[in-house]
Amino acid sequence: MSFELVIFLVTAAIALTGGVGMIVARNTVHSALFLLLNFFAIAVLFLLLHSPFLFAIQLTIYAGAIMVLFLFVVMLLGVESIEDRTKDRLAGQLWLSVVLTLILMVQAITITLLAEPVESQAHNTALLDQLADPALIGAKLFTTYLLPFQITGVILLVGIVGVVVLHQRAHLYGPLSETEREFAAQYVAERATSGQPAEPAS
Amino acid sequence: MVETSYYILLSASLFTLGILGVLVRRNAIVVFMSVELMLNAANLAFVAFARQQGNIDGQVLVFFVITVAAAEVAVGLALLVTIFRNKQTADVDAISQLHG
Numbered sequence: 001m002s003f004e005l006v007i008f009l010v011t012a013a014i015a016l017t018g019g020v021g022m023i024v025a026r027n028t029v030h031s032a033l034f035l036l037l038n039f040f041a042i043a044v045l046f047l048l049l050h051s052p053f054l055f056a057i058q059l060t061i062y063a064g065a066i067m068v069l070f071l072f073v074v075m076l077l078g079v080e081s082i083e084d085r086t087k088d089r090l091a092g093q094l095w096l097s098v099v100l101t102l103i104l105m106v107q108a109i110t111i112t113l114l115a116e117p118v119e120s121q122a123h124n125t126a127l128l129d130q131l132a133d134p135a136l137i138g139a140k141l142f143t144t145y146l147l148p149f150q151i152t153g154v155i156l157l158v159g160i161v162g163v164v165v166l167h168q169r170a171h172l173y174g175p176l177s178e179t180e181r182e183f184a185a186q187y188v189a190e191r192a193t194s195g196q197p198a199e200p201a202s
Numbered sequence: 203m204v205e206t207s208y209y210i211l212l213s214a215s216l217f218t219l220g221i222l223g224v225l226v227r228r229n230a231i232v233v234f235m236s237v238e239l240m241l242n243a244a245n246l247a248f249v250a251f252a253r254q255q256g257n258i259d260g261q262v263l264v265f266f267v268i269t270v271a272a273a274e275v276a277v278g279l280a281l282l283v284t285i286f287r288n289k290q291t292a293d294v295d296a297i298s299q300l301h302g
Contacts, residue, residue: 008204012212019219019239028231035235038216042242045212048204049249051261058245061268066238066275073279074231079292097225101218108214112207121256123203131258140262152269159273166280 008048015041028074032067039063053134209250216243230282230292234275241271 018038025031043058121127141149216239223236245264252260286292 002203005204008208012208015212016215016219019216019223022232022235022239023219023223023226028229031232031235035238038239039242042246045209045246046249049209049253051249051252054245054249054261054264057265057268061272062238062242066272069275069279070231070235073283077231077283077286077292079229079231079286094226097222101222101225104221105215105218108218109211112210112214115207118254120206120254122206122253124256127256128253131256136258137262137265140258141265144259145262145266148266152266155270155273159276162277163280166277166284 004048008045011041011044011048014038015045028079029071032070032074035070036063036067039067050128050132052132053137206250206254210247213243213247213250216240216246228293228295230285230294230297231279233294234278234282238271238275241267 015038018034018036018041021034022031022038025034039058039062043055043063046052046054046058220236220238220240220243223239224233227233227236245267248260248264248267252258282292285297289296
């Protein structure tokens with residue numbers, strides 16, 4: 001067994017552990033950390049596949065930015081708690097989904113194992129080392145894939161605008177009118193005199 | 203050198219794990235994480251096939267997938283925060299207002 005195969009097997013085992021752990025963990029923070037483990041393992045696999053650029057991108061974007069977003073939201077909302085499975089809307093859905101997913105997995109594995117071998121460049125180390133240069137990806141991005149690249153920029157812009165709009169509800173409905181403001185002040189004043197605390201606006 | 207089919211087997215396993223997570227978990231944030239797992243599995247297959255073909259296009263596509271995934275996570279989590287503000291829960295079963 002070659003050294004590379006050993007590294008692959010160990011990394012694959014770590015990636016699968018991360019995936020299973022993410023689903024099984026009851027605490028959402030633990031799920032996020034298992035997912036982080038999986039991202040790291042995939043990054044190492046990218047390195048094994050002669051793509052150091054994607055290794056760096058995987059670590060900075062996925063393991064860095066996206067995981068921070070996830071952990072930030074989990075801790076902001078305080079949803080680390082255990083799920084309530086007692087009031088499941090679809091009884092038996094759990095086991096049905098496990099069985100169907102297992103069938104899908106067996107199918108995918110069988111198809112991969114039955115596939116006809118095709119001509120592979122994977123042993124051509126000289127070519128792969130040449131292709132590992134990030135400058136080639138940059139050249140492709142700005143020539144062949146220029147239009148998709150621009151569309152990706154627009155998608156990111158839409159993402160930014162969407163997030164800002166979602167977090168600024170007041171701007172969606174405009175500022176409060178004079179009558180609304182009077183009504184609110186009156187409501188708070190009534191609550192204050194009757195001794196009940198004013199309910200927070202939802 | 204590790205065979206491409208090994209990478210595809212791992213990718214398929216990770217993808218089905220992601221599907222299982224989406225189907226089984228009720229916490230919307232974990233459902234999101236499972237989607238990320240599926241995207242990662244697809245990325246792995248892309249890079250493995252790019253190596254097999256001796257072609258760099260697969261790596262460029264992974265770059266696009268990662269960028270779109272970042273935008274998707276940002277918007278998705280913003281939606282989740284908004285839902286949580288209104289419903290005080292991240293349970294996907296509780297968000298059923300359109301249910302007849």
